[in-house]
Amino acid sequence: MSVVFDSDDLERTEEFLSKSYAPMRIGSGGRDAGAHITRVASDSVSADQLDLHFEMSYDVSPLGRICLCDIETGTIEDHQAAGWPHPADFGPGDLFSFAPPDRPYSGRICRARYIITMLDPDVLARVAGVEKPVELLDHNPLSAAVAQHLRGAITYVRDQVLAAPDIAEHPLLVSTATQHLAAAVLAAFPTTALDERAGTDLDAHPRALRRAVAFIEANPERDLTATELAQAAGVSARAVQLAFRRHLDTTPMAYLRRVRLDHARAELRAATLGETTVTQVAARWGYTRPSAFTAHYRAAYGELPSQALQDTGFSA
Incomplete structure (x- = not known):
């Protein structure tokens, strides 16, 4: 999907942004409210380039998605997501996470040109190989090098996949590129994924396997689910899978x-x-x-x- 939006009407811009992101209220102290926005998107990822020729305040509901912002010109000031101890300012060259998917945020954009990339959190969890939603533990990347790598992944997904009609119509190609982007996000930010993977690895012990095996052998006639096996074993479903692979070289269902x-x-x-x-x-x-x-x-x-x-x- 590709969309181009041009307007100098603040109400129309608010309506477009609310439909594209999440319900929000925007405002401006001046008469000039020129906005130019291009959007390319699939079901799980979108990349928008926004050029706002005015100073705009915003108050936005939770997006439900991982949201990254890369500023080319101008500034974003007094930006604060719910739970942040202090507001923050960002300028040209800054690449950061706008807000956790489940939290509202507010701030002010000052005549800025920037790129917004949004990613389905489920993709991040799948690529990380964990069951729980992955949380970014900081809104800033770990280093300039990983930020630059992430910027390259965003550019590739936006220009070479989503904006290319011959590529965008192939779900497998879009999915592969989206997973590449998710991997770049996981590498760029400190997240909860590593801790969960480490816990899963430790939980895949013989005791958990014995409990799962005993539960299966006592209930072979039942339509058992991975969740039930995990509850019986006292560990996560992923830990059960890993325990069967590690100690029996098979899967729970096999x-x-x-x-x-x-x-x-x-x-x-x-x-x-x-x-x-x-x-x-x-x-x-x-x-x-x-x-x-x-x-x-x-x-x-x-x-x-x-x-x-x-x-x-x-x-x-």
Whole structure:
């Protein structure tokens, strides 16, 4: 999506900004309110270039997105997000985070040309490999070098992906570029992601695995979810995944499937020919397609399920 907005009417500018970002109130002490805005966007990321030829105050509701600002000319003054101890001023060359996604902010833009980049927080969490939302612990980048790298990632996503029609219409290409941008954000700012990853790594211990395994083996007939396994193990869902990978070289769902297959095999061996069918047993253990049951059973035991039942195939 590409949009160009031009206006010298403050009300129209407020309406456009409210629709593009979040509900806000803006004001100006002068008559001149010229604004030129270009926007390119996908579902998960947007990049806007704003050129405001006047002094504009703003009071903005939470954006729900990671919001980065890169100032080319002019200044942003008295900017303060909820929870900041003091307002801050920014000028040309400054690249910073406007506000946490869940907090309102206010300030004043003084005849500035700047770029706003907004990113879905879920993308940041996926790239970081954590379950909880990732929080930026400071509104300033860690160094000038990482800020410059982030600026390059923003420029690439804006100019080479979102603004290029032949590229923007390919979801996989947009998704890859967006993840690259998210990785640059994670590298540029101190975040909560590292602490959560470290905690997850420590939580993936044998005790958590034993609790998850015991829960699976006690409840193989239930439609278990990752959340239930995590609660039973007393750790995060990601820690459960890591524990199964690290100690058993498998996944929780693959382990659950094998336990169910073991129960199905025992049931087939104990069944009376003519009274029980493979199809019935497969359905009881979560298989709606007998062909899938046969494939998994043969891979696990090197025989057909019908051999355990002394049958020649599926019967209804």
